[in-house]
Amino acid sequence: xxxxxxxxxxxxxxxxxxxxxxxxxxxxxxxxxxxxxxxxxxxxxxxxxxxxxxxxxxxxxxxxxxxxxxxxxxxxxxxxxxxxxxxxxxxxxxxxxxxxxxxxxxxxxxxxxxxxxxxxxxxxxxxxxxxxxxxxxxxxxxxxxxxxxxxxxxxxxxxxxxxxxxxxxxxxxxxxxxxxxx
Numbered sequence: 200x201x202x203x204x205x206x207x208x209x210x211x212x213x214x215x216x217x218x219x220x221x222x223x224x225x226x227x228x229x230x231x232x233x234x235x236x237x238x239x240x241x242x243x244x245x246x247x248x249x250x251x252x253x254x255x256x257x258x259x260x261x262x263x264x265x266x267x268x269x270x271x272x273x274x275x276x277x278x279x280x281x282x283x284x285x286x287x288x289x290x291x292x293x294x295x296x297x298x299x300x301x302x303x304x305x306x307x308x309x310x311x312x313x314x315x316x317x318x319x320x321x322x323x324x325x326x327x328x329x330x331x332x333x334x335x336x337x338x339x340x341x342x343x344x345x346x347x348x349x350x351x352x353x354x355x356x357x358x359x360x361x362x363x364x365x366x367x368x369x370x371x372x373x374x375x376x377x378x379x380x381x
Contacts, residue, residue, distance in 0.1 A: 212280045214373070215300050217291065217347050218309035219340060220328045221319035223357060223365065224285035227309060230366045232283040242286040246273050254287070263329055271296045279303070289329035291346035301350070305376075307369055308351035312358060313340045352376070 214231065216224040225241050232239035247253055250269060258266045270287060274296040277284075284304065290296050300306075311319075317336055320328075330339050348354070353372050357365050 211303055211305050213282045213284055213300070213304035214369075215284045215286065215304040215306045216309055217286065217306055217351060218288060219311065219316050219343065219347075220288045221316040222288075222309040222311045223362070224288075224309060226362055227357075227365050227369070228283045228285040230362055231369055234366055234370060235283070238279075238282045240277070240279065240282050240284050242270070242274060242284065242290070246270060246287075249273060258329065258332075263332075266329060267292060275299050287329070288343065291343055291350060292329070297350050305373065306350055306352045307372075308347045308354045309365070310347075310354050310356050310358075313337055315358060316340065 214235075214237070216228050216231075218224055225243075228241065229239050231237075243254055246257070246269060250257060252260070254266070257269060261269070267289065270289065271293040274286060274290065274293070277299070280303065284300065286296070286300070290300075313336060320336065328339070330342075334342070353369075353376060355365060355368055355372070360368070
């Protein structure tokens with residue numbers, strides 16, 4: 200599928216995957232980019248590369264507030280086209296970063312129940328999850344869910360689905376969204 204097949208009149212050429220840590224943004228993003236012949240950017244990996252520290256090191260050394268500034272600034276410097284982008288789960292705390300990405304992107308929320316996230320996040324303390332030192336994963340999920348729903352253009356329920364099934368559902372949803380049946 201070529202990128203032009205889903206591009207809307209407003210010229211949005213990127214797909215941004217939002218969701219909690221462990222929801223599959225990077226895994227799904229890489230597969231979706233490959234399927235749709237797009238490039239892929241994992242924002243967490245980008246931040247780590249530019250800053251020279253892991254996310255957890257950034258949080259531990261600079262604190263959550265400073266980490267959020269770094270995350271926002273790194274996203275604001277992006278000027279991408281024809282990409283699948285996987286920002287960190289905490290990007291929804293930055294209206295500036297969201298607005299910057301929204302200008303060129305369709306947002307897809309990868310929804311997964313908290314119990315499934317807990318199963319996937321056996322290394323949560325090393326993942327650099329914003330807020331996890333002071334809140335439980337349940338609390339973070341409940342805090343972030345309304346923000347994911349506010350910013351998304353489409354929601355994909357990932358419960359019990361394979362990577363390939365999720366990628367195909369996103370692809371089909373993009374086609375349906377931009378070329379509705381009459």
